Amino acid sequence: KAGVTQTPRYLIKTRGQQVTLSCSPISGHRSVSWYQQTPGQGLQFLFEYFSETQRNKGNFPGRFSGRQFSNSRSEMNVSTLELGDSALYLCASSFSGQDAWLSFGSGTRLTVV
Amino acid sequence: TQLLEQSPQFLSIQEGENLTVYCNSSSVFSSLQWYRQEPGEGPVLLVTVVTGGEVKKLKRLTFQFGDARKDSSLHITAAQPGDTGLYLCAGAPAGGGSNYKLTFGKGTLLTVNP
Numbered sequence: 013k014a015g016v017t018q019t020p021r022y023l024i025k026t027r028g029q030q031v032t033l034s035c036s037p038i039s040g041h042r043s044v045s046w047y048q049q050t051p052g053q054g055l056q057f058l059f060e061y062f063s064e065t066q067r068n069k070g071n072f073p074g075r076f077s078g079r080q081f082s083n084s085r086s087e088m089n090v091s092t093l094e095l096g097d098s099a100l101y102l103c104a105s106s107f108s109g110q111d112a113w114l115s116f117g118s119g120t121r122l123t124v125v
Numbered sequence: 126t127q128l129l130e131q132s133p134q135f136l137s138i139q140e141g142e143n144l145t146v147y148c149n150s151s152s153v154f155s156s157l158q159w160y161r162q163e164p165g166e167g168p169v170l171l172v173t174v175v176t177g178g179e180v181k182k183l184k185r186l187t188f189q190f191g192d193a194r195k196d197s198s199l200h201i202t203a204a205q206p207g208d209t210g211l212y213l214c215a216g217a218p219a220g221g222g223s224n225y226k227l228t229f230g231k232g233t234l235l236t237v238n239p
Contacts, residue, residue: 016167053231054213054230054231054232055168055213055229057226057229070226102167102168104167113170113173114168114170114227116160116167116169118166118167119166
């Protein structure tokens with residue numbers, strides 16, 4: 013079956029702009045989590061959605077938001093981009109979110125200039 | 126906040142050598158996972174260990190979960206260039222619950238030179 017699909021793969025934005033990233037989970041998976049990965053901080057948890065509801069949230073400012081649709085597809089949005097938002101954004105899906113393992117997409121590489 | 130410390134941070138070895146990387150915490154985890162991430166890709170799950178003292182083998186890779194479920198190690202025998210990548214450990218919180226989320230270490234970047 014198809015894996016987790018993230019679009020776009022690469023994105024270059026200017027400081028102050030906003031961006032929307034998309035994630036399609038594995039078919040049948042209802043939980044979608046988002047992570048930010050940087051060389052200095054590693055993988056940091058942004059938020060998790062399950063059945064269209066945000067169930068968990070990490071320690072990121074309100075500029076980072078997300079949503080999940082009825083087909084489990086998810087989007088995350090970052091408004092008023094800052095240079096420090098440059099990172100690899102990873103989406104991961106699992107059946108229930110408590111399966112203790114995640115299937116990751118290939119990520120979206122966001123560069124803010 | 127649960128933290129996972131991975132060591133070493135970087136490791137560069139020659140093909141055929143053995144190596145061990147470590148994942149340590151002061152917290153107890155219900156399970157611990159190891160992922161490998163190749164450049165430009167997302168992490169891929171290698172193994173999950175759930176029982177204290179558990180040892181799992183995956184070809185040349187041996188994973189061990191500490192008796193107290195606070196630490197884990199990954200040993201690679203006769204490393205090959207294809208083993209190159211970022212090795213991440215991730216701990217699942219004890220007790221589960223609706224606020225369940227994995228805690229990731231920062232990873233060990235392994236380079237195996239031909």
